[in-house]
Amino acid sequence: MAPRPGVRVRSIAPGRVNLIGDHTDYMGGRAMPMAVQMATTITATIGGDRIELISAQVPGALGLDLPVTAAAEVEPPWGRYVAGVAAELAAEVGMVGTIESDLPLGSGLSSSASLEVAVALALGDDGSPHEVARRCQLAEHRATGMPCGIMDQLAIAAGVQGHALLMDFETLDVEPVALPDRARFWVVHSGQERRLVGSAYAQRRAECEQAAATIGPLPHASPEAIERLTDPTERARARHVRTECDRVTAFADALRSGDLVAAGALMTASHASLRDDFEVSTTRLDELVAQLCGRKGVHGARLTGAGFGGCVVALAEPGIELAGWQVHASDGARVEIDP
Numbered sequence: 001m002a003p004r005p006g007v008r009v010r011s012i013a014p015g016r017v018n019l020i021g022d023h024t025d026y027m028g029g030r031a032m033p034m035a036v037q038m039a040t041t042i043t044a045t046i047g048g049d050r051i052e053l054i055s056a057q058v059p060g061a062l063g064l065d066l067p068v069t070a071a072a073e074v075e076p077p078w079g080r081y082v083a084g085v086a087a088e089l090a091a092e093v094g095m096v097g098t099i100e101s102d103l104p105l106g107s108g109l110s111s112s113a114s115l116e117v118a119v120a121l122a123l124g125d126d127g128s129p130h131e132v133a134r135r136c137q138l139a140e141h142r143a144t145g146m147p148c149g150i151m152d153q154l155a156i157a158a159g160v161q162g163h164a165l166l167m168d169f170e171t172l173d174v175e176p177v178a179l180p181d182r183a184r185f186w187v188v189h190s191g192q193e194r195r196l197v198g199s200a201y202a203q204r205r206a207e208c209e210q211a212a213a214t215i216g217p218l219p220h221a222s223p224e225a226i227e228r229l230t231d232p233t234e235r236a237r238a239r240h241v242r243t244e245c246d247r248v249t250a251f252a253d254a255l256r257s258g259d260l261v262a263a264g265a266l267m268t269a270s271h272a273s274l275r276d277d278f279e280v281s282t283t284r285l286d287e288l289v290a291q292l293c294g295r296k297g298v299h300g301a302r303l304t305g306a307g308f309g310g311c312v313v314a315l316a317e318p319g320i321e322l323a324g325w326q327v328h329a330s331d332g333a334r335v336e337i338d339p
């Protein structure tokens with residue numbers, strides 16, 4: 001599985017933006033992310049029993065002895081993602097190289113998952129996109145303790161240029177859906193760093209699991225069953241998951257028929273559900289969504305990713321300029337040997 005010692009590799013893993021369907025992946029629901037053109041690139045020479053990496057963007061050098069045992073304690077902190085992947089792959093052959101990224105770090109474009117996938121490919125993981133994504137998801141659990149779902153890593157591994165990815169987390173089916181020619185997606189930073197994501201994320205997930213223990217899988221729960229949940233918090237969380245999955249299906253249909261107005265309205269409705277029922281928004285994110293939705297030519301906007309700060313994704317007409325990054329759907333991660 002690992003490339004031979006002495007070989008030079010370049011692995012390139014995009015970031016991702018989730019267009020709709022947040023906090024559904026770990027409950028077997030649906031989402032529609034896409035890989036973006038900004039990426040993490042690792043250029044390295046394979047060999048030795050250590051991983052030595054420096055980052056062009058972030059201070060600190062990583063020197064990691066293999067095999068890795070405790071990924072969560074590694075310094076500098078970005079090295080934990082590298083260590084998590086090395087541990088998950090049980091890597092015994094290391095590498096020496098550099099990491100470069102044109103992804104805004106810690107902004108909701110999955111710079112960490114992108115780093116994980118880039119490391120996995122550089123270290124010789126030649127599994128299917130699903131297999132690579134699963135190993136990187138488990139690597140993130142090791143690195144951070146946050147019980148994330150598989151959406152980010154799967155979007156990064158399985159991206160298709162010009163397409164959003166309709167994901168069903170019950171079957172792990174990924175269906176690329178062509179983006180309409182006129183659709184322009186923008187990512188706008190709220191100016192607020194994401195906070196408390198790890199613990200609040202785990203708490204939300206636990207609330208969903210408690211609701212599912214009473215009424216069964218949330219994506220299939222009937223509205224009546226959800227309303228019968230006695231705990232109001234569990235009821236609200238379940239309502240979000242169920243309605244969000246329906247919005248994902250409707251959003252995919254809207255994209256297929258080129259109905260940007262309907263697609264935008266579903267994004268804005270998703271934001272309201274994340275704000276009111278899932279309680280992962282912030283005042284700043286709500287204000288930004290309202291402000292963007294008030295602009296002519298913007299069809300809708302929503303927080304993207306886990307919430308608690310970070311970024312908003314907006315759907316706009318061509319010719320509109322927003323104060324952020326315009327993102328294009330790109331292909332998934334790849335590795336070049338002897339570049």
Ligand code: GLA
Nearest residue numbers: 022023148149150151305306
């Ligand atoms: C984070 C996690 C994903 C997903 C989103 C919310 O990005 O890594 O698995 O749960 O939050 O949709």
